[in-house]
Amino acid sequence: MMQESGTETKSNGSAIQNGASGGNHLLECSLREVRSNGETPSVEIGAADLAHLQQQQVLILACAKAPHALSAENSISQPLSSQALQVARQLLLQQQQQQQQVSGLKSPKRNEKQPALQVPVSVAMMTPQVITPQQMQQILQQQVLTPQQLQVLLQQQQALMLQQQQLQEFYKKQQEQLQLQLLQQQHAGKQPKEPQQQQVATQQLAFQQQLLQMQQLQQQHLLSLQRQGLLTIQPGQPTLPLQPLAQGMIPTELQQLWKEVTGSHTAEEAASNNHSSLDLSTTCVSSSAPSKTSLIINPHASTNGQLSVHTPKRESLSHEEHSHSHPLYGHGVCKWPGCEAVCEDFQSFLKHLNSEHALDDRSTAQCRVQMQVVQQLELQLAKDKERLQAMMTHLHVKSTEPKATPQPLNLVSSVTLSKTASEASPQSLPHTPTTPTAPITPVTQGPSVITTTSMHNVGPIRRRYSDKYNVPISSADIAQNQEFYKNAEVRPPFTYASLIRQAILESPEKQLTLNEIYNWFTRMFAYFRRNAATWKNAVRHNLSLHKCFVRVENVKGAVWTVDELEFQKRRPQKISGNPSLIKNIQTSHTYCTPLNAALQASMAENSIPLYTTASMGNPTLGNLANAMREELNGAMEHTNSNGSDSSPGRSPMQAMHPVHVKEEPLDPDENEGPLSLVTTANHSPDFDHDRDYEDEPVNEDIE
DNA sequence: TCAGGCTTAAACATCC
DNA sequence: CGGATGTTTAAGCCTG
Numbered sequence: 009m010m011q012e013s014g015t016e017t018k019s020n021g022s023a024i025q026n027g028a029s030g031g032n033h034l035l036e037c038s039l040r041e042v043r044s045n046g047e048t049p050s051v052e053i054g055a056a057d058l059a060h061l062q063q064q065q066v067l068i069l070a071c072a073k074a075p076h077a078l079s080a081e082n083s084i085s086q087p088l089s090s091q092a093l094q095v096a097r098q099l100l101l102q103q104q105q106q107q108q109q110v111s112g113l114k115s116p117k118r119n120e121k122q123p124a125l126q127v128p129v130s131v132a133m134m135t136p137q138v139i140t141p142q143q144m145q146q147i148l149q150q151q152v153l154t155p156q157q158l159q160v161l162l163q164q165q166q167a168l169m170l171q172q173q174q175l176q177e178f179y180k181k182q183q184e185q186l187q188l189q190l191l192q193q194q195h196a197g198k199q200p201k202e203p204q205q206q207q208v209a210t211q212q213l214a215f216q217q218q219l220l221q222m223q224q225l226q227q228q229h230l231l232s233l234q235r236q237g238l239l240t241i242q243p244g245q246p247t248l249p250l251q252p253l254a255q256g257m258i259p260t261e262l263q264q265l266w267k268e269v270t271g272s273h274t275a276e277e278a279a280s281n282n283h284s285s286l287d288l289s290t291t292c293v294s295s296s297a298p299s300k301t302s303l304i305i306n307p308h309a310s311t312n313g314q315l316s317v318h319t320p321k322r323e324s325l326s327h328e329e330h331s332h333s334h335p336l337y338g339h340g341v342c343k344w345p346g347c348e349a350v351c352e353d354f355q356s357f358l359k360h361l362n363s364e365h366a367l368d369d370r371s372t373a374q375c376r377v378q379m380q381v382v383q384q385l386e387l388q389l390a391k392d393k394e395r396l397q398a399m400m401t402h403l404h405v406k407s408t409e410p411k412a413t414p415q416p417l418n419l420v421s422s423v424t425l426s427k428t429a430s431e432a433s434p435q436s437l438p439h440t441p442t443t444p445t446a447p448i449t450p451v452t453q454g455p456s457v458i459t460t461t462s463m464h465n466v467g468p469i470r471r472r473y474s475d476k477y478n479v480p481i482s483s484a485d486i487a488q489n490q491e492f493y494k495n496a497e498v499r500p501p502f503t504y505a506s507l508i509r510q511a512i513l514e515s516p517e518k519q520l521t522l523n524e525i526y527n528w529f530t531r532m533f534a535y536f537r538r539n540a541a542t543w544k545n546a547v548r549h550n551l552s553l554h555k556c557f558v559r560v561e562n563v564k565g566a567v568w569t570v571d572e573l574e575f576q577k578r579r580p581q582k583i584s585g586n587p588s589l590i591k592n593i594q595t596s597h598t599y600c601t602p603l604n605a606a607l608q609a610s611m612a613e614n615s616i617p618l619y620t621t622a623s624m625g626n627p628t629l630g631n632l633a634n635a636m637r638e639e640l641n642g643a644m645e646h647t648n649s650n651g652s653d654s655s656p657g658r659s660p661m662q663a664m665h666p667v668h669v670k671e672e673p674l675d676p677d678e679n680e681g682p683l684s685l686v687t688t689a690n691h692s693p694d695f696d697h698d699r700d701y702e703d704e705p706v707n708e709d710i711e
Numbered sequence: 712t713c714a715g716g717c718t719t720a721a722a723c724a725t726c727c
Numbered sequence: 728c729g730g731a732t733g734t735t736t737a738a739g740c741c742t743g
Contacts, residue, residue, distance in 0.1 A: 545720070
């Protein structure tokens with residue numbers, strides 16, 4: 009990504025860029041590894057120059073081949089201080105060697121991907137990101153460098169800086185030459201560049217790139233240092249350490265260089281540059297620091313022939329951005345990383361942007377740095393996200409496991425689900441945490457947090473759950489957790505009788521054929537999309553077994569209805585005399601308290617059971633109402649059968665429930681009935697294929 | 712330990 | 728005749 013953009017910026021050196029990008033990526037990986045190891049940046053690196061960079065790349069490449077050798081073994085096994093010094097010396101030597109190469113614009117050892125001609129650039133581009141960490145790791149395995157060591161390193165750095173100056177001189181000359189050539193070209197019209205000119209330009213670019221990379225490297229280094237706390241320590245110390253750092257700041261020198269080349273910068277800028285460089289060393293802030301350094305560098309847009317090509321792009325971008333508040337402009341200040349130029353108005357800002365931050369190498373480099381920063385942040389974010397996920401998963405598992413009482417959980421979940429059920433589309437379900445709830449059911453599916461609770465009752469427990477607590481049975485959970493059950497092959501914690509009843513009650517006609525009941529099961533529960541023979545048999549068995557299910561002969565055949573009285577009759581027995589039940593009812597009521605108002609209102613209107621979800625209008629509310637109704641029914645059952653409702657204070661719910669619940673037809677055209685109640689909109693599409701996976705195909709409803 | 716409820720499996724009958 | 732639909736029985740499990 010970064011690499012690509014970088015490639016674009018280089019018209020002449022695209023090949024180089026490509027090579028760099030590839031290598032860059034590679035290096036980046038290694039860099040991440042290093043960082044992940046917790047290595048710390050070192051001061052010495054800050055003085056890196058071109059040769060240094062190249063050398064680093066070599067090292068990196070070596071590391072890539074044998075990572076352990078460098079990062080792990082060396083850094084760990086050797087004394088940190090000695091190791092750091094050793095590495096520093098080594099770097100110095102290598103730098104000297106490589107500098108020679110660089111001065112000759114010959115590519116040192118580099119990535120094989122890079123074109124031979126433009127190697128230096130690519131190397132430079134690659135090195136900063138990767139090398140720095142490696143070096144840091146080696147040199148500053150820990151932040152334990154002693155002042156003496158630091159001094160030594162700094163001295164070395166100074167030496168490097170001298171070398172760098174030489175390089176810059178060279179660059180300067182090259183730049184001038186290039187500029188002249190470009191000017192000639194511009195004046196002479198658009199004529200194909202002569203090979204020689206091209207070569208020079210390429211070399212210039214390469215060199216410039218390298219310098220920029222050095223700058224980046226330093227910035228990165230400084231950043232790392234700051235993060236490590238090394239820089240903060242220095243301020244308190246004699247300026248000795250700081251001095252070298254400041255001097256070593258490539259930005260300053262680069263700025264000077266550019267200044268000389270372009271002659272566009274004033275003394276004021278120079279001062280600001282020094283200032284910024286100082287800032288960098290002392291206060292460098294993660295993201296801004298890099299660019300700040302870059303900022304110091306004077307634009308040399310005019311010097312670069314490539315600019316003419318890319319400038320239009322930039323302008324168009326600016327125009328585009330003009331319409332909105334520009335992210336790079338705020339409070340009258342240019343927010344370009346490191347640039348704090350004051351722009352009185354947006355126009356002047358645009359002008360400034362186009363002139364000072366045109367698409368040149370510097371801007372590209374800055375962009376690169378910024379991208380690096382962003383990448384690092386993203387990495388960090390990703391890690392933190394991962395961590396968060398792990399934490400949530402962990403907590404989720406724990407939270408679900410300990411809970412033994414299905415009732416409260418279920419209620420809670422119901423409430424939560426009520427929200428999701430109505431909103432969530434089938435697709436949304438899958439993303440719900442699955443692993444934590446896995447233990448709940450033998451099936452593979454992953455329940456959501458919410459559903460998980462209700463899932464506890466799955467398996468053997470489920471009957472107890474629905475029966476014993478009798479309260480929140482089917483409708484509530486079925487309706488509110490339906491989204492979950494639809495997608496998760498988890499056995500619903502409801503008895504067949506409850507489910508059948510629910511299916512029938514949800515139907516517009518309050519009656520269903522057996523096949524329709526089957527369909528409802530398969531549609532509502534992923535679990536029932538398997539082993540059709542088994543559960544269908546069970547359904548039939550239950551229909552026949554329980555008196556509450558009444559078979560009614562119809563013109564088309566037979567349909568099944570629910571005799572509520574009978575249905576509730578059998579429950580009271582279980583419930584009666586069971587204090588826990590009452591307790592549960594109350595508890596459930598408590599959980600549903602927020603809903604009570606609406607429910608009560610609803611119920612008040614229909615003194616009897618007959619309020620329908622349809623009348624509620626709001627699907628969610630409908631769900632809740634449905635759930636509440638179920639609970640109420642349970643409570644009422646209890647009361648009625650036992651005649652024990654004499655204890656008024658026992659259950660607040662009693663005051664507001666209807667004794668019987670009968671739903672009126674919701675959707676006239678609804679032949680699938682059940683879901684329409686709660687999630688009419690949700691279910692339809694998936695079921696078509698849902699049905700097909702079961703062992704036994706389920707016939708479509710036929711009216 | 713027992714009763715009751717639920718599930719599962721299976722046999723059987725009936726109907727289309 | 729085969730499959731769907733219904734009915735019935737039995738066994739096993741779970742919980743209070």
